[in-house]
Amino acid sequence: MIDFKSALCAALEKAIAALLPEGAPTAEEIGEMLTTPPDPAMGDYAFPCFKLAKPMRKAPPVIAGMLKDALPPIPDLEKAEVAGGYLNFSVSDTYYTVSVLNEIEAKGDDYGRPDFGAGKTVVLDYSSPNVAKPFHIGHLGTTVIGHSLKKLHEFAGYHCIGINHLGDWGTQFGKLIVAYRTWGSKEEVEKGGVDELVSLYVRFHEEAEKDPALNDAARAEFSKLEHHDEENIALWKWFIDLSLREYEKTYRQLGITFDYYTGESFYTDLMPAQVEKLREKNLLTIDDGASIVDLSAYKMPPCLILKRDGSTLYPTRDIAAAVYRHDTFAFDKAIYVTSAQQIMHFQQWFRVLDLMGYDWYDRCVHVPYGTVSVNGEKLSTRTGNVVLLRDLFKTAIEKVSEIMAQKNPDLPDRESVAEAVGVGAIVFHYLSNSRIKDINFMMDDALNFDGNTGPYVQYTYARTCSVLEKAGGIPEANGEYRANAAEVSLLKTLSKFESKVTDAIGAYEPMIITRYLLDVAGAFNQFYHECQILTADTEVAKAFRLRLTAAAKTVLGSALELICMKKTEKI
Numbered sequence: 001m002i003d004f005k006s007a008l009c010a011a012l013e014k015a016i017a018a019l020l021p022e023g024a025p026t027a028e029e030i031g032e033m034l035t036t037p038p039d040p041a042m043g044d045y046a047f048p049c050f051k052l053a054k055p056m057r058k059a060p061p062v063i064a065g066m067l068k069d070a071l072p073p074i075p076d077l078e079k080a081e082v083a084g085g086y087l088n089f090s091v092s093d094t095y096y097t098v099s100v101l102n103e104i105e106a107k108g109d110d111y112g113r114p115d116f117g118a119g120k121t122v123v124l125d126y127s128s129p130n131v132a133k134p135f136h137i138g139h140l141g142t143t144v145i146g147h148s149l150k151k152l153h154e155f156a157g158y159h160c161i162g163i164n165h166l167g168d169w170g171t172q173f174g175k176l177i178v179a180y181r182t183w184g185s186k187e188e189v190e191k192g193g194v195d196e197l198v199s200l201y202v203r204f205h206e207e208a209e210k211d212p213a214l215n216d217a218a219r220a221e222f223s224k225l226e227h228h229d230e231e232n233i234a235l236w237k238w239f240i241d242l243s244l245r246e247y248e249k250t251y252r253q254l255g256i257t258f259d260y261y262t263g264e265s266f267y268t269d270l271m272p273a274q275v276e277k278l279r280e281k282n283l284l285t286i287d288d289g290a291s292i293v294d295l296s297a298y299k300m301p302p303c304l305i306l307k308r309d310g311s312t313l314y315p316t317r318d319i320a321a322a323v324y325r326h327d328t329f330a331f332d333k334a335i336y337v338t339s340a341q342q343i344m345h346f347q348q349w350f351r352v353l354d355l356m357g358y359d360w361y362d363r364c365v366h367v368p369y370g371t372v373s374v375n376g377e378k379l380s381t382r383t384g385n386v387v388l389l390r391d392l393f394k395t396a397i398e399k400v401s402e403i404m405a406q407k408n409p410d411l412p413d414r415e416s417v418a419e420a421v422g423v424g425a426i427v428f429h430y431l432s433n434s435r436i437k438d439i440n441f442m443m444d445d446a447l448n449f450d451g452n453t454g455p456y457v458q459y460t461y462a463r464t465c466s467v468l469e470k471a472g473g474i475p476e477a478n479g480e481y482r483a484n485a486a487e488v489s490l491l492k493t494l495s496k497f498e499s500k501v502t503d504a505i506g507a508y509e510p511m512i513i514t515r516y517l518l519d520v521a522g523a524f525n526q527f528y529h530e531c532q533i534l535t536a537d538t539e540v541a542k543a544f545r546l547r548l549t550a551a552a553k554t555v556l557g558s559a560l561e562l563i564c565m566k567k568t569e570k571i
């Protein structure tokens with residue numbers, strides 16, 4: 001089916017070309033020029049004629065009138081009207097009630113899928129916690145924004161590769177090894193997992209304040225690790241396994257999997273070649289014994305490549321990882337999702353890639369996000385004021401369980417529904433804001449079943465399921481049906497799905513989908529309250545409304561999955 005907007009652009013292209021033989025805009029350019037009239041009563045699309053005034057040497061309202069007369073017929077156009085310097089277009093209701101509805105039914109879960117990603121590869125680097133450190137609310141952003149971007153790109157046809165770039169290398173492992181050997185025990189660590197590793201790490205820092213020799217011991221242990229000392233390697237692997245076991249619980253609750261858990265250590269052997277290349281290209285400067293790339297010409301601080309003792313740093317590993325990913329996956333885009341605190345880090349090493357002659361450096365995209373506070377409190381790992389993701393999810397699930405015990409005590413499988421709704425509430429609340437804004441996370445707001453929340457949207461999805469289940473199928477009914485305003489408005493909202501997906505990918509912004517879900521849920525609930533579905537006056541009306549309910553279910557379900565939320569058939 002050719003959608004209305006494309007047909008409109010093609011018609012406008014023809015009409016303008018007839019009036020302006022040279023320099024007329026293409027259909028694509030026209031698509032970008034189209035706006036929405038301020039009042040829906042004025043139409044669905046507005047074409048501004050101001051830019052044509054100069055080349056056509058006429059006033060915009062005159063041009064709007066001429067265009068109107070020159071337009072070839074457009075299917076489903078209700079009317080075209082001149083309004084000042086604009087030509088406004090109203091789409092006929094049948095476009096929505098016939099074409100859009102048929103298309104949703106025909107395409108099902110593929111409805112709204114853009115195809116611009118076909119044949120292209122995207123590598124996404126997200127979540128990436130630092131091993132043996134708490135997995136806290138600061139990681140919520142990278143984890144859910146990253147995974148939503150993966151889902152969105154997959155939906156648009158991209159081949160996607162999700163990488164968890166674990167922070168699994170660096171001097172902290174020397175500290176942990178010393179701390180474990182001095183104060184730790186195998187049983188305690190097995191039992192306590194990451195929590196026990198974190199407390200050993202904290203203890204190390206406390207004791208090292210009194211006894212700085214511990215730092216030397218830690219450096220020596222890390223150096224042994226770097227030189228493949230068997231015992232240290234075994235400990236290090238064990239620490240990673242324990243941490244992963246913990247993270248995987250959280251990933252499972254979110255329904256997230258990764259294609260690769262290749263952490264920083266994976267690139268150890270690949271770094272020397274990149275350092276060598278930097279040296280050959282005369283990009284390295286020695287500064288106080290350390291090797292750096294001077295970026296003052298780009299008004300940035302230097303990018304640190306090697307420490308005084310020759311050990312590598314965070315940017316060195318990122319450079320080696322990017323080259324490896326480029327060589328292995330031949331990506332069209334490499335997306336990195338981290339907190340905004342790392343904006344400079346990414347700008348620096350992207351520039352270094354450019355200076356090294358990697359002409360694909362501009363395919364790397366950094367997607368930053370703002371800080372999170374919880375219930376008004378600033379959090380910091382340094383002061384120990386952290387909220388673990390695991391605890392946040394647990395609280396949400398418990399609260400949802402309580403609400404559900406009152407609202408729907410007989411619900412089968414209540415535990416897994418409570419998990420989907422509790423975790424979903426957090427994800428939805430988090431993704432409701434523009435990613436770059438700092439957010440204050442309010443648990444009660446997130447869980448409010450009547451607010452603009454995840455539970456509200458999942459509840460609406462469950463409502464579509466229950467209506468369809470009660471109907472036990474959509475009856476065949478022949479005859480004309482004239483849709484009312486609520487029905488047309490719901491279909492109009494559903495018809496925007498594909499453009500929302502495109503916008504969300506373009507802006508790397510899952511919020512666009514979250515907000516859209518609220519629009520769809522709002523339009524569906526309006527329709528649900530205004531129209532009798534199962535007890536409609538006629539069979540024709542009933543059949544149409546059930547088809548509409550099924551269409552809403554399709555779009556709600558697809559959009560929920562795009563932002564890492566589960567489809568809940570019953571709540």
Ligand code: ARG
Binds near residue numbers: 127318
């Ligand atoms: N482990 C890092 C952190 O927790 C994030 C890694 C992001 N990815 C990357 N390729 N630098 O801050």
